[in-house]
Structure formats: structure tokens, C-alpha cells
Amino acid sequence: MAKTSLSRLFASLSEHSIAKPSFTGSRSDSVTRSAYNSVTRFVCSSAQETQLIREERSNEGDREAAKENLESVNKEEDEGEDGDHVNKETGEVGGPKGPEPTRYGDWERNGRCSDF
Amino acid sequence: MAASIAYVGGHLQYGVNFCMGQSYKQAIWVPSVTFNGCLQRELSWSCGVSKFLQIRKCNLFQSRTNENWKSFGTVITSAYLRDGSTKYFDFAVIGSGVAGLRYALEVAKHGSVAIITKAEPHESNTNYAQGGVSAVLCPSDSVESHMQDTIVAGAYLCDEETVKVVCTEGPDRIRELIAMGASFDHGDDGNLHLAREGGHSHHRIVHAADMTGREIERALLEAVVNDPNISVFKHHFAIDLLTSQDGSDTVCHGIDALNTETQEVVRFISKVTLLASGGAGHIYPSTTNPLVATGDGMAMAHRAQAVISNMEFVQFHPTALADEGLPIEPKKTRENSFLITEAVRGDGGILYNLSMERFMPLYDERAELAPRDVVARSIDDQLKKHNEKYVLLDISHKPREKILSHFPNIANECLQHGLDITQQPIPVVPAAHYMCGGVRAGLQGETNVHGLYVAGEVACTGLHGANRLASNSLLEALVFARRAVQPSINHMKSSSLDLSASSLWTRPLVPKSLGSDVMHKILRITKEVRKELQSIMWKYVGIVRSTSRLQEAEQKIGKLEAKWETYLFEHGWQQTMVALEACEMRNLFCCAKLVVSSALARHESRGLHYMTDFPHLEESKRLPTVIFPSSHTTGTWSSRQLHQQPIVKSMV
Numbered sequence: 001m002a003k004t005s006l007s008r009l010f011a012s013l014s015e016h017s018i019a020k021p022s023f024t025g026s027r028s029d030s031v032t033r034s035a036y037n038s039v040t041r042f043v044c045s046s047a048q049e050t051q052l053i054r055e056e057r058s059n060e061g062d063r064e065a066a067k068e069n070l071e072s073v074n075k076e077e078d079e080g081e082d083g084d085h086v087n088k089e090t091g092e093v094g095g096p097k098g099p100e101p102t103r104y105g106d107w108e109r110n111g112r113c114s115d116f
Numbered sequence: 117m118a119a120s121i122a123y124v125g126g127h128l129q130y131g132v133n134f135c136m137g138q139s140y141k142q143a144i145w146v147p148s149v150t151f152n153g154c155l156q157r158e159l160s161w162s163c164g165v166s167k168f169l170q171i172r173k174c175n176l177f178q179s180r181t182n183e184n185w186k187s188f189g190t191v192i193t194s195a196y197l198r199d200g201s202t203k204y205f206d207f208a209v210i211g212s213g214v215a216g217l218r219y220a221l222e223v224a225k226h227g228s229v230a231i232i233t234k235a236e237p238h239e240s241n242t243n244y245a246q247g248g249v250s251a252v253l254c255p256s257d258s259v260e261s262h263m264q265d266t267i268v269a270g271a272y273l274c275d276e277e278t279v280k281v282v283c284t285e286g287p288d289r290i291r292e293l294i295a296m297g298a299s300f301d302h303g304d305d306g307n308l309h310l311a312r313e314g315g316h317s318h319h320r321i322v323h324a325a326d327m328t329g330r331e332i333e334r335a336l337l338e339a340v341v342n343d344p345n346i347s348v349f350k351h352h353f354a355i356d357l358l359t360s361q362d363g364s365d366t367v368c369h370g371i372d373a374l375n376t377e378t379q380e381v382v383r384f385i386s387k388v389t390l391l392a393s394g395g396a397g398h399i400y401p402s403t404t405n406p407l408v409a410t411g412d413g414m415a416m417a418h419r420a421q422a423v424i425s426n427m428e429f430v431q432f433h434p435t436a437l438a439d440e441g442l443p444i445e446p447k448k449t450r451e452n453s454f455l456i457t458e459a460v461r462g463d464g465g466i467l468y469n470l471s472m473e474r475f476m477p478l479y480d481e482r483a484e485l486a487p488r489d490v491v492a493r494s495i496d497d498q499l500k501k502h503n504e505k506y507v508l509l510d511i512s513h514k515p516r517e518k519i520l521s522h523f524p525n526i527a528n529e530c531l532q533h534g535l536d537i538t539q540q541p542i543p544v545v546p547a548a549h550y551m552c553g554g555v556r557a558g559l560q561g562e563t564n565v566h567g568l569y570v571a572g573e574v575a576c577t578g579l580h581g582a583n584r585l586a587s588n589s590l591l592e593a594l595v596f597a598r599r600a601v602q603p604s605i606n607h608m609k610s611s612s613l614d615l616s617a618s619s620l621w622t623r624p625l626v627p628k629s630l631g632s633d634v635m636h637k638i639l640r641i642t643k644e645v646r647k648e649l650q651s652i653m654w655k656y657v658g659i660v661r662s663t664s665r666l667q668e669a670e671q672k673i674g675k676l677e678a679k680w681e682t683y684l685f686e687h688g689w690q691q692t693m694v695a696l697e698a699c700e701m702r703n704l705f706c707c708a709k710l711v712v713s714s715a716l717a718r719h720e721s722r723g724l725h726y727m728t729d730f731p732h733l734e735e736s737k738r739l740p741t742v743i744f745p746s747s748h749t750t751g752t753w754s755s756r757q758l759h760q761q762p763i764v765k766s767m768v
Contacts, residue, residue, distance in 0.1 A: 105314025111523030115247025
């Protein structure tokens with residue numbers, strides 16, 4: 001029972017894109033983030049669904065990557081560019097940080113669309 | 117409008133055989149005529165010698181061409197002769213976007229190249245293409261799938277052979293770009309990272325973070341700058357193609373350009389010309405295109421007797437930030453519109469008209485989540501119904517943190533102009549984004565004008581059909597730029613430059629004699645006329661069209677053009693005078709008229725073209741719209757080449 005409601009909570013949390021440091025510096029962001037982290041850590045220890053764990057880990061990884069400000073968590077060398085962001089979920093190197101630009105069909109970055 | 121428009125039936129063959137003589141003189145309406153056969157090109161040039169020029173066109177590539185090849189070094193330097201303000205090149209490229217640069221890099225291995233670009237080289241639609249390039253690069257993907265997606269998006273108006281060629285050759289073109297130094301995002305496994313954009317059934321969008329176009333442009337420009345055979349002429353505005361008649365054929369010999377920094381006219385004589393001048397977004401008031409996109413190439417080609425196709429298919433994005441709706445209007449007009457992503461609607465944004473009525477449910481049960489073209493039409497309809505300038509997109513009912521974290525770019529931009537999107541709705545209006553139509557091109561980028569090739573947005577290759585699939589535009593530019601290379605080289609090798617050719621056409625004149633007061637007036641009027649034209653286009657030739665509105669557009673544009681030209685000539689403007697703003701204006705008029713004519717010719721709704729009096733698809737009308745050149749003896753200043761004005765003796 002707990003697991004279901006937790007996964008539902010997780011699902012609703014992960015529906016919204018991973019929060020990245022917003023340019024306008026909203027303080028509530030970090031609150032949400034730490035709350036999220038503690039929830040996901042809890043999910044991690046009790047949930048049996050590997051799918052959820054994988055997703056959660058990558059989301060957490062994404063947050064950390066964004067939080068640590070472009071530091072590459074991936075040991076593997078990319079094309080010599082320092083601080084290339086690595087998307088934990090897809091393994092993309094140097095890609096756009098934050099949610100997948102094409103998740104709504106158009107090419108979107110921070111709200112601005114450039115291709116469709 | 118003195119243009120003959122026809123549907124070309126049957127297969128869309130890349131060559132069109134029509135009698136230049138007939139269509140040249142008459143303005144005929146040909147409802148459904150099938151054109152078959154190929155215009156003999158490339159390998160079987162006629163050996164006729166024009167009266168005026170010593171252009172030798174031979175069937176075989178003989179020892180003469182081998183000589184040229186051997187004396188490669190000297191050919192380059194001697195081809196670049198300066199005759200005052202005339203320059204001689206083997207290849208002239210108009211435009212410095214991905215198509216122009218890609219082509220230049222290849223042909224530069226065989227001869228001298230001039231790249232003529234009207235502003236800074238990086239100022240092109242390419243540079244603003246931030247999405248990606250589509251290509252089949254994943255093992256689980258297939259050319260057939262990419263083809264299918266393209267054809268479906270194009271509302272089945274695409275030329276299948278073109279689609280096949282582009283989808284097949286795309287992957288190699290991407291690999292070449294990488295070899296040239298463009299760096300695209302990859303996975304930690306070393307493979308290219310591919311995104312999946314709307315309309316694609318597989319992951320196949322190659323990209324560089326979020327500035328793919330800029331990255332490609334950067335890599336190509338770097339290679340161009342380092343190539344000794346390529347000369348870049350920036351701030352050179354192309355005025356008109358230099359053409360002559362060889363029997364029933366029109367031949368291109370080069371281009372006249374205006375150096376806008378020194379106000380000097382430069383004549384380029386070239387054996388081969390590639391038109392890669394991009395789109396014409398600025399025929400509309402709201403567009404994502406940079407200021408340089410004024411349809412110069414399409415207009416020049418039309419004036420030079422090239423066939424134009426499918427101009428009615430203009431791609432609009434439904435929700436661009438409407439500057440007029442911002443509390444603090446931007447001090448200077450934004451050059452290119454800020455598109456608001458679909459994601460805002462996906463995340464719960466609601467559309468309202470200015471009376472705060474939610475209108476989407478009236479048009480579609482999916483409301484704001486209806487397909488983009490439905491949304492665009494709905495917004496356009498609302499704007500026309502209520503005679504308003506923009507509608508409102510409201511996301512303020514969502515949590516503030518979510519809004520700011522998802523859409524920081526929009527939040528910032530609006531905040532700078534006094535709007536808080538977490539509290540107030542965002543003013544939006546559709547913006548013109550891409551021209552699917554243009555100069556009709558064959559599979560090798562060839563046109564019906566000998567020696568004139570086209571690639572990129574200026575061309576209508578048959579790839580996009582009635583609507584462009586996302587990320588296919590950079591791909592089309594790359595593939596066709598490459599395909600035009602060999603035919604260009606062949607053509608170049610079988611032609612020789614007559615160095616006295618440059619005096620055959622009247623030279624354009626810089627209006628120094630008018631004086632600064634008159635020029636000031638003319639520039640001011642021209643600016644107003646441009647706004648007026650854009651307003652007419654948006655009001656009457658927008659997303660939702662009708663025969664009556666289009667006819668009104670035709671009338672109004674005709675009157676406006678006459679008024680503007682009269683003003684110019686009354687103030688001492690001469691037929692052969694040139695100035696950047698005036699030349700852009702005549703090109704805008706030309707393109708606007710091409711769009712209106714084409715829209716009037718299509719009596720169905722397909723893809724981007726929607727007519728209220730023909731709201732359905734008609735299978736029998738699944739044909740491209742083709743515009744043939746009009747007679748030179750009638751028409752306006754904007755529709756004639758500068759050097760072929762009535763008072764000057766005709767070339768024919």
C-alpha cells in the first residue's frame with residue numbers, strides 16, 4: 001500500500017521536469033529539491049521496482065549535475081571540453097541541461113521554441 | 117498579375133519541358149496541364165553559340181577541359197581578373213548559410229568561388245536553426261521510415277523521388293559535417309545522440325546542445341575562411357541575375373551586387389551561379405527570420421525567368437511573443453520573433469482572446485492540446501473575428517516555481533518588458549517561420565535557367581510538400597548543396613568566360629544624384645510601405661485564407677506597389693538605380709505577389725494552405741503549384757530585372 005502511494009507520489013513528482021537552478025533564483029527550489037531527494041532516497045531503499053530506481057537515480061544524478069554547476073560526473077573523457085554536462089539518463093554528452101527539448105514535439109529550450 | 121500558373125500533373129519530374137517562347141509572352145491560366153520529359157541539361161548542351169556571347173557548350177568533355185585542369189593554378193588567378201568593378205569567378209554563390217557554404221567548399225576544389233552575402237556571413241536563417249538536423253543514423257531506424265514521416269507531414273504533396281534521395285543521402289552529409297569539424301552531441305558510448313522531434317517516428321535528430329545551426333555555420337565558415345579559392349564578399353547585396361537568351365533557353369552569367377558599405381556596384385561574371393539566399397519571412401510583420409530574409413533570391417530568380425513553385429505553403433508558428441501586448445514595448449523592433457514553446461500549452465497553458473474568452477474548445481475538443489496547425493488557425497480566426505493584434509496564453513494558474521524553472525527564458529524576456537508570467541497572461545501571435553516553396557529545383561539543384569542552381573530554403577525541391585517536417589530544412593540544404601556540385605563542375609568546365617560580357621548589361625546606378633533630402637524621403641516612405649505590405653499579407657494572406665480575401669490582397673498589393681513606384685520615380689529615381697532598402701522592397705513585393713498568386717491557384721486545403729471556401733483535401737489537386745515567368749514588356753519595376761527595363765533595348 002505504502003509502496004503504491006509512494007510510487008504515485010514519485011510519479012507525480014517526476015512528471016514535472018527536473019528542477020534546475022532557475023535564473024531568477026527562486027529559493028523554494030532548493031526546498032523542493034531537498035524534499036524530493038529525501039523522498040527518493042526513501043523510495044530507493046524500499047521500492048522493489050528496478051525501473052523506478054533507475055529513473056530515480058538518473059533524476060537525482062541530473063539534479064546533482066545541475067546543482068554542481070556543469071561538473072561532469074562521468075569519468076569518461078569527452079572531447080576535451082571541460083565541464084561538459086552529461087545527461088545521466090541518456091548518456092548524452094554536452095547536451096542541453098534540463099528536460100528533453102523535444103518532449104512536447106517541438107525543439108524547446110527554457111520555454112523558447114526554435115524548431116517544430 | 118502577369119504570371120501563368122499551372123498545376124503540373126503526373127510525376128513531379130525534375131525537368132520541365134515547356135516552350136519558353138509561348139509562356140514568355142502570354143499570361144495564361146492553365147488549369148491542369150501535364151508536363152513531361154526532361155529539359156536537356158548537363159550532358160547534352162546544344163552546341164549553339166549565342167550571338168552575343170562565346171559560351172561554348174560541348175557534349176563531350178574534351179582535352180580543353182583537361183588543359184584547364186592541368187593549369188589549375190593559373191586558371192584560378194587569371195579567372196579573378198579585375199575590370200574596375202567587375203569580377204570574374206568560376207562559381208558565384210549567393211548566400212552564406214549552410215547551403216551556400218557547403219557548396220562553396222566542394223566546388224572550390226575545381227575553380228574560383230565568390231560568396232556574395234548581404235550582411236555578415238553568419239547572418240542567415242541557418243544560424244537561428246537551433247533545433248537539429250534529421251537523418252537516419254540509428255540502426256533501428258530506416259530510410260523508409262524517415263520518408264514516410266516526411267511525406268505524411270507534407271500532406272502527400274512531396275516529390276517521392278526527392279524525399280528518397282534526401283533521406284538516403286542525409287546520413288553521409290552529417291558524417292561529412294563531423295569530418296569538417298562540426299561537433300554534435302554524442303552519448304558516452306561515443307555514438308551521436310539523437311533526439312525525437314514531433315512528426316518523427318524514430319529518434320533521428322542530430323544536434324549540438326541547442327545551437328545546431330550555429331555550430332554547423334561555425335564549422336563551415338571556418339573551413340571557408342581557410343580556403344584560398346573562396347573569396348567572401350560580405351555586405352554585398354545581390355540585385356539581379358545577369359541573364360541572356362540562347363534561343364529558347366535563358367542562361368545565367370553572373371550577378372550584379374551592391375556593396376552596401378562603400379555604396380559601389382560590383383558585377384560578378386561567373387560560369388555557374390548557386391542561389392542559396394534563404395527565405396522570405398519579412399513579407400509578414402511577425403517572423404522568426406532575421407532581417408536579411410527578404411526573399412531576394414526568389415525574386416531575382418523569378419525576374420530571371422526561373423520557374424517558382426508552391427509559394428502558398430508558408431509555415432507559421434502559432435505562439436510567438438507579441439511585442440505589442442507587452443506593458444513596456446521593446447525600444448526597437450525585435451528582429452526575429454520569440455517563439456513560445458508548445459510545452460507551455462502542454463503544461464496547462466490556456467489560450468484566451470482579449471475578451472478573456474477561452475476559444476480553443478470552440479475549434480477542437482482537444483482544446484489547447486490540439487495539433488499545432490489547428491491552434492494556429494484558431495488563433496488566426498479569432499484575431500480576424502475580433503480585429504485584434506494578439507491573443508493571450510495564460511500559465512499563471514500554475515505554481516510559480518514550476519513556471520520559473522520550466523520557462524526561465526520566457527519569464528526573463530517578459531519581465532524585462534514589465535510582464536510577470538506567473539501573474540499575467542502572455543501576449544502571443546503567430547509568426548512566419550519557413551517557406552516551403554521557392555525556385556523550382558530538379559534533383560541536382562538545377563533550375564530551368566542554364567548555369568543557375570539553387571539549394572536551401574530558396575529552393576522548392578519537392579521535399580517538404582505542403583508542410584515541412586521538423587529538422588528537415590538543414591538536411592535539405594546539405595543534400596542539395598552537395599548534389600549541385602557535380603553538375604556545376606560539368607557546366608563550368610564546358611563554358612568559357614567571355615571577358616567582354618560584362619558590358620552587355622546596363623550597370624545599376626547608385627542614386628548619388630538625388631541628394632540626401634530626397635533619399636531620406638524615399639527611405640522613409642519605403643519603410644512605411646514595407647510595414648503596409650506586411651500588414652496586408654498578415655490580414656489577407658495569413659493562416660486562414662479565402663478567395664475573396666486573397667483577391668483583395670492582390671488588389672491592395674498592386675495599388676501599394678504602384679503608389680510606391682510612382683513616388684520613387686516622381687522624385688527622380690531612375691529605372692536602374694539601386695539602394696538596399698529599395699531593392700529589398702521590390703523583392704518583398706515580388707515574393708508577396710508570388711504567395712498570393714499561388715494561394716489563389718490552390719482550390720483545396722492542404723498542409724499549410726487553408727481556404728475557408730475550399731476547406732477539404734482534393735485528391736485531384738494533389739499537385740504542385742507552378743508559376744511561370746511573365747512577359748517583360750508589362751509589369752512593374754519590381755518584376756523586371758534592373759537591366760531589362762522597357763526603355764533599354766531588349767536582349768532577345
